[in-house]
Amino acid sequence: MMKKNKKAKVVEEKPYVKPLIRRRKPNRSIAGDVALYIFLALVAVVMVFPLVYAVSSALKPLDELFMFPPRIFARRPTMNNFSDLFVTMGKSWVTFSRYLFNTVFITAVGTAGHLIIASMAAFVLAKYDFPGGQTFFKLVTVAMMFTGYVTQIPNYMIINKLGWIDTYWAIIIPAFASPMGLFLMKQFMEGLPTALIEAAKIDGANEWLVFRKVVMPNVKPAWMTLIIFSVQGLWNNRASTFIYSEEKKTLVFALQQIQAGGIARTGQGAAVLVVVMIVPILIFVFSESQILETMASSGIKE
């Protein structure tokens, strides 16, 4: 018995102490890591401060809005500003809910159409080799290199010829053909195994069925990416060049009008600002990992 104990004592090792700071990578200095955290935290505060300020001023009651020096957070948060949007503007000629509806309609229809049309084109560009396909894709890549402002004036003439001025379609239809969506979708679909498509074909599916039942379910992460970029573009569309009737104008336009209404409307302006910014941000928050998965294949290869 004694002997055994003695032997055990000799062999006994130093107990394992969990290191206070675990180093994730062996070639990183801890001081560097700490500096990194502090730096990123500072920058993050700067980045997020205007957004937080917008939200908090939307929640402030009127007396707190004009308090000086200002507080960052509201002391007595209210939803009055939001309800005012519907109450005060509910009595005006074009109600706030109408602006909201216009924007929601334009965004929803435009995004859905863009998703379907761009995916169809991306599918054949990524998976089939046919004359003209590569040339067309190059053209799309070039189209990403200039802003939409370059084509504004001829676009106006074309839409005028089509008779779409002062309708929602003036905004919706051009958004269908956004080159960015096609580009991202095509790059992502190239990662899809060709064997999958061939297998479906052997089983007797035609192209349309392959597209609907095999390809689309497999590129769900890319859907979210197309949706977020399309929503971002359409939700913030001022549409002032194409739409003249007040009752068809969009939320961002209403925002500008409220802000033009002067200092008494500050709270409501902030409330609209929150409505405008919260939708794209929420979509992004809920689909972040899928979007990042798609963006991993976004590079322009030679």
Added chain:
Amino acid sequence: MAQTGIKLTNEPAAAKKETYFQKYIILRKHNVKVAWRKMKMSKNCYIFLAPFAILFTLFFVFPVVASIYFSFTYYNILEPPRFIGLNNYVSLLLEDDIFLIGIKNTLIIALVTGPLGYIMSFVFAWLINELPRWVRSVAVVVFYAPSIAGNCFVIFSVFFRGDAYGYVNAFLMNLGIIDNPILWFTNPQYMLPICMVVILWMSLGTGFLSFVAGLQGVDESQFEAGCIDGIRNRWQELWFITLPNMKPMLMFSAVMSITQAFGVCDVTMQLCGYPSTDYAARTIVTHLFDYGFSRFEMGYACAIATILFLMMILCNKAIQSLLRRVGT
């Protein structure tokens, strides 16, 4: 067609010279035939592509061509376009002082915010990549939010309000740096710098996302191998492993930031007004709107658009050939 191939090789050398042109035509015909047959076989592909292709041609390709055409004409919508040669360009570049201000402002903004925003996107994406997983996903949202928040930048007009109650003015006056409130958005001296700050604040956009995603996709085993081979700190790792791996994303983000940098108009128009004092915040796009949609001189506006188009495409080509050299 195999027969023609045999014929080609069997013919004597003397005859070859005479019929060279004919043979070329035969070859071309053959190619066209093959292409035609291929096109027939891939009829379904064209059906799939058609909706996008038609809309894309209608709203992206055709407008660029039309814009170039109209830029050589005088066109005011009411009368049919009248061909006037290069007059639009001559008066733009030689007589239109305001356009030159616009070009100057656009170039200043593009040269500052373009490269800076690009580098910021990469640096922050790279730093964020060092964080543990859950912190990283929060950080991506925080950094990306300003660019996706759309019109949220108008909140800056509250911070930089011109009276003594504007927060920045009040802060500077309390510190005793300035005596009188500064009219940030009406004093030409301060307009551009503030606009550039706002643009930089929004510049972590699509390119940033692409970088974050690309960095996550770099093969871990390369870092381990690098560590064994003697890479000592994160800087060496960045230069020798990360950057060469990120080349496609570098290209993509460059395209994105150039497009953004040259197309500046929303921020300047909404913060500094339209038109701004002394045209100090005028950009090329603002000028384009002015002539296109306020004065309806479409030909002139198209000339502006064409110049902007050429600037962007050339800049893109230059940057791409520059980026091709990364890691070689």
